[in-house]
Amino acid sequence: MIDTHAHIYASEFDQDRDQVVERALQAGINQILLPNIDLESIQPMLATEAAYPDICRSMMGLHPCYVNQDIKQTLTEIESWFDKHNFIAVGEIGIDLYWDKTFRKEQEYAFSTQLNWAKQRNLPVVIHTRDSIExxxxxxxxxxxxxxxxxxxxxxxxxxxxxxxxDLGFHLGLGGVSTFKNGGMDKVVPHLDLQYLILETDCPYLAPVPHRGKRNEPAYTQLVAQRVADLRELSLTEVDALTTQNAVQLFNL
Known part of the structure; x- marks a missing residue:
């Protein structure tokens, strides 16, 4: 299995990162993909990738919640990293209007700019959207x-x-929200196109049931897979095979 979205470079894992990776491997998760969020997260992310080179792969991008008035300068610095390192995707990027709409125009500019990086470099993008789907x-x-x-x-x-x-040719990343009783995903997952599904945790956030409210980690990808299997009336092995193949193709792993 592949956890296609994990922030295991975050400080929440500084005390036990080795054990977290070990638990992931024991749970059958053999690749962990790391999205960047801002300028400060680059070094810890690359250090984490270097520590687990057979397991972790990193992306480069600016998360919409870290967009401000210095957007052009920040994007110039972020983009410069593509010449220094081999990244598997542009991410995570997008639009977030949940917390604050102050820099909405800047968020849109950053999103479009980074989509164009992806086109120039033939890389997939990892999109964060909150209160902004339209x-x-x-x-x-x-x-x-x-x-x-x-x-x-x-x-x-x-x-x-x-x-x-x-219809735009994009996949859906399913994570802990799919397991929440009040999340409504039990009505949605049975109707999703299996060709477009991949698994993720977004750890340390959004831990699946029965760990909801606690720190999330890549090993819990298996719980998301089991939930998808139950809702689709498939075996865990089938969901693992499908979603892994989708992720391998999408990220050219």
């Missing part, structure tokens, strides 16, 4: 020239939204 899809439609591909990570939307995302 805005995100609208910008993506403008930029989609047939070469853009990627995933809407932490998907928790409707069947209609899933179809709109798939």
């Amino acid at each position: 805005e995100t899809l609208s910008l993506l439609k403008k930029e989609q020239d047939g070469s853009l591909r990627g995933v809407f990570h932490c998907f928790g939307g409707s069947v209609e939204e899933a179809k709109a995302i798939n």
Whole structure:
């Protein structure tokens, strides 16, 4: 299995990162993909990748929650890293209007700019969207020239939204939200296109049931897979095989 979205470079894992990776391997998760968030996260992310070179692969991008008035300078610094290191994706990028709409225009600019990096470099994108699905899809439609591909990570939307995302050629990242009793995903997951599903944790956030509210970790990818298997009336082995193949193809692993 592949955890396609994990922040195990975060300080929440500084005390027991080795054990966290070991538990992931024991649970059958043999690859962990690391999305960048801002300038400060680059060094810890690359150090984590270097410590577990057979397991961890990193991405480069600017998360919308870290966009501010210095956006052009920040993007210049972020982009410079593509010449120094081999990244598997542009991410995580997107639009987040949940906490603060102050830098909405800057977020849109950052999103479009980074989508163009992906087109230039033939890389997939990892998209974060919160309270902004319409805005995100609208910008993506403008930029989609047939070469853009990627995933809407932490998907928790409707069947209609899933179809709109798939119609643009994009995958859905399913994580802990899929296991929440009040998340509504039990009505959505049975109708999703299996060709477009990949698994993730978004750790240390959004731990699946029965660990909800605690620190999440890559080993819990298996719990998400089991939930998808139950909702689709498939075996865990089938879900593992499908989602792993999808992730391998999407990220060219």
